[in-house]
Amino acid sequence: MYKTPSNLPEAARTDIARVLNERLADGLDLHSQIKVAHWNVRGPQFPSLHPLFEQFATQLAVHNDAIAERAVTLGAHAIGTARQVAKGSKLPEYPTDTSRDLDHVKALAERFEVYLGGVREARTLAAEKRDDETVDLLTGVLTEFEKNAWFLRARRLSVVIVAAAIEADRRFGQRATRCEPRGAAEHATEARRVVHRRSVAAVGVQTEAAAPDEGLRSSAS
Numbered sequence: 772m773y774k775t776p777s778n779l780p781e782a783a784r785t786d787i788a789r790v791l792n793e794r795l796a797d798g799l800d801l802h803s804q805i806k807v808a809h810w811n812v813r814g815p816q817f818p819s820l821h822p823l824f825e826q827f828a829t830q831l832a833v834h835n836d837a838i839a840e841r842a843v844t845l846g847a848h849a850i851g852t853a854r855q856v857a858k859g860s861k862l863p864e865y866p867t868d869t870s871r872d873l874d875h876v877k878a879l880a881e882r883f884e885v886y887l888g889g890v891r892e893a894r895t896l897a898a899e900k901r902d903d904e905t906v907d908l909l910t911g912v913l914t915e916f917e918k919n920a921w922f923l924r925a926r927r928l929s930v931v932i933v934a935a936a937i938e939a940d941r942r943f944g945q946r947a948t949r950c951e952p953r954g955a956a957e958h959a960t961e962a963r964r965v966v967h968r969r970s971v972a973a974v975g976v977q978t979e980a981a982a983p984d985e986g987l988r989s990s991a992s
């Protein structure tokens with residue numbers, strides 16, 4: 772360890788720098804995976820997801836830099852070449868066959884959770900070692916990326932609902948045109964509600980907009 776302006780004991784600085792370098796490896800890996808999603812995303816949600824993924828990458832690059840510089844400030848080397856990251860990251864590799872918008876959202880959401888778990892553990896260690904500056908730094912990372920994880924979850928829900936409405940039209944629209952005395956529009960609307968409710972359940976998010984109506988289940992299943 773180098774000489775440092777920090778007044779923490781060397782053993783504490785060594786431990787904190789180690790976990791900071793672990794989070795740096797995760798963060799650099801996640802940054803590259805977000806960029807892969809940004810480049811390869813396809814589908815109806817491309818116009819919103821392409822810039823959203825770029826925004827995530829830009830934010831994460833700033834946090835990665837701050838984490839690396841905190842490790843150096845504590846007297847350690849920052850470890851962050853591509854080969855070091857490949858050895859040190861705890862994230863799973865990004866799927867290379869993914870192109871559809873919803874699949875990218877799901878893959879990134881899963882990796883955000885892994886990343887956030889590591890940052891929480893690092894913050895706990897920094898708190899135990901009474902390193903308030905590192906705690907503050909990691910709290911900032913958590914605040915921004917928990918919000919980003921929520922964006923992904925909300926986006927996934929909205930994409931699922933749009934897809935469900937399209938699927939409802941495909942599955943029930945033709946049948947609805949033959950349905951008497953009900954009108955086609957009324958039948959299709961009911962079908963959308965049923966598929967919507969099932970889709971919301973599938974992604975595990977509760978919403979009042981889903982308003983289940985058991986009377987609709989039998990008409991559309």
Ligand SMILES: [Fe+2]
Nearest residue numbers: 809810821825
């Ligand atoms: Fe770009």
